Amino acid sequence: MSRTSNRADGDIIRDFLSVANLLKESQLAQLYAYLVHEDEATVQDVIEDLELSQGTAYRNVNRLVDAGVVEVTHDEQPRRYAAREIDLTVTTAAGDREYTITPVLIDAVGRAETNDDIDTYIDRHGVAGLATTLTYAVARERGNVTHRMVAEDLDISPFAAEMILQALRPVVHEHYEIKENGAGIGELDIDDGDAADDA
Structure with a gap:
């Protein structure tokens, strides 16, 4: 199950660390880029389009949500996710x-x-x-x-x-x-x- 991020807006250090994780793990970066390209997607879309296992897809989506670089855009099932702009x-x-x-x-x-x-x-x-x-x-x-x-x-x-x-x-x-x-x-x-x- 996806969790919404509890991070405070404007926390520069946390923002930087979240982005640093994207740059260290190419699979997370790939997922983030996919969500940027798709605008919105479900975990099932991620599983099918990126050919990830269900467990990996859920774990990676949750990590990006917790990091604050992805947000839940539709909270009812199936949940939809979108990438936040990074600059x-x-x-x-x-x-x-x-x-x-x-x-x-x-x-x-x-x-x-x-x-x-x-x-x-x-x-x-x-x-x-x-x-x-x-x-x-x-x-x-x-x-x-x-x-x-x-x-x-x-x-x-x-x-x-x-x-x-x-x-x-x-x-x-x-x-x-x-x-x-x-x-x-x-x-x-x-x-x-x-x-x-x-x-």
Whole structure:
């Protein structure tokens, strides 16, 4: 059974910790992104669409409700749930970078559940690194940067830059108004030296 959150509005620390859990667990991020996309859903919808067991679906929905990032929108059976908007700006520990946690970033983190390139990138560069790269992915799809420019700015190989930009492409196109004219991996000038650089 779902429980409503008892957290007080405006509790910044609790809000941050709730969002931090989303960013640590790709399955929770995936569920949150699903609810953002669907506007509202029942647990049965979650079970069917995300192919989760009944126990996992109920447990994860309850965790998100308790964290205050999902709310019950219809309390009668079957209960319906919706994601709350998240827009939280964070500065890295070194103070050298600032990034904003939005449903788009949470969606990208959630895709690590099924996309090895995103999962590997998060392992190597963290969520802050993914947030920065997501900004570049939007710019790339708009034709403002190339994968080589991204590689140079992020200090990664052009091959690694192309792999993560391609992995983030569906996220970008789902959340932003962008014409379908970005470069496909087969159209890029990736040479064997790029792949060797990444190894």
